[in-house]
Amino acid sequence: MINQTFDENEIWVVAVQVATVWTSKESTRRIDEPGLLNPTDMDHWVTKLTTEQKTALCDENRVQSQLLYGETVEVTLIDGDWAQVVIPTQPSNKDNRGYPGWVPLIQLEKVEKEYWDQSKSAAVISKKAWLEGDNGEKVMKLSYMTCLPVLGEHPRKIEVATPNGTRILPNEVVHIYETKAGLEKKNGTAIVEAGEQFMDLAYFWGGMSSFGYDCSGFSYATHKACGYQIPRDATEQAEAGEHVAYGDLLPGDLLFFAYEEGKGDLHHVGIYYGNGQMIHSRTNGKAVEITNIADTVYEKELCEMRRYWHE
Incomplete structure (x- = not known):
């Protein structure tokens, strides 16, 4: 194991189209190989996995998140062929520096900071x-x-x-x-429009890319496109932003759902679409869709509503 010393003149960046962030070095399976190499083949990986194999990424606590090409990370430890990282662009209570996890070292590259800035x-x-x-x-x-x-x-x-x-x-x-200003801030309607282009995109646990989003990855990406950095996970997304009453909901607001008719653990997030509907990346075996809230399990499980955008 090598604890990292930091050279202020160099930074680590992702060198593949999508780097999956694993819970541990032992989390991967042989069937995950297309997502572990450099180059990756995300199209092949996400389409060849069965629903059961995709579900295991969650149920067996294998995957934490994903990174996009060129995204910067802080490498805290190198252990053989693996790098332990934190992701500054994905806020998380798991580590105040950013979302933590493990990435194959072959999927990262050091670049000169002057070149990148x-x-x-x-x-x-x-x-x-x-x-x-x-x-x-x-x-x-x-x-x-x-x-x-x-x-x-x-x-x-x-x-x-x-x-x-x-x-x-x-x-x-x-x-x-x-770069310093970031993407222009847009309103809630723009957040919805950012999500509409992914109708029918299959759900992917831990997904943070247009090869497949999970529910909170979908809300994260649509907000990012409109100039807002929000927490990575749904539980933390439900704790930040501005609380909104149900009667004051506007397109682009986030809706959160919990087991036990809203009193248990939070398990899902969607984006309010307007007219009593939401757009969301639903669950394994399903896809991004627009769903009515009234007279469904979502109406019973709705537990919080948050707004991150402004006019």
Whole structure:
């Protein structure tokens, strides 16, 4: 084991399209190999797993979260082929530095901080986008809300910094923003619209990408797209933000549900859609959908309502 010493001139970033954050080094299975390599093959992994195998990621406490290409982490320990990390961009009560877990070391890369700290960043705004090489060859399929430093802007392409050197993103698939300011803050309707494009996307436990979201990953990503950083997990999402009474709900507000008709453990979060409906990434074996609340189990289990957005 190697305890990390920190070089202020270097940072660790994710070097694959999506890096899954595991509970421990022993959490992976042979069937998870497409999500453990570099490069990863998320399309193959998420579609080939059976519903039972996906459910085991949760029930057997195997997966904690996920990271997107270029996302920065703090590496606290290296143990063989694995890195123990915390994720500053995913707030969590589990560690005040960020969400904790384990990532295959091969999926991380050190980069020079000066290279990475650019004044502008490019956020992928399409569901998925191909990162390209200099000659236009497709290098990697990126998830929605992958954010990379901008090195140059051209009429049809954006040069971005990556863990693998300078690459290209087509202009039409990204939104450029000032890095220090972050993505522009939008209203609740925009949060709903961010979620609508993922209708029928299959649920994936721990999912934080457009290859598959879990319920809180879905609310996290839609808020991120609209300029708001919220906690990673539903339990903590229900404790922050602003409380909203049921009669004052507006599209974009978060709805939380607990067992025992709202009195037990919190287990789900959805986004209020308007007209007594919510949009949510439902559960294993299901997908992102719009659901009526009245006369359903959700009406009985509704326990909290929170708002993070503002006009």
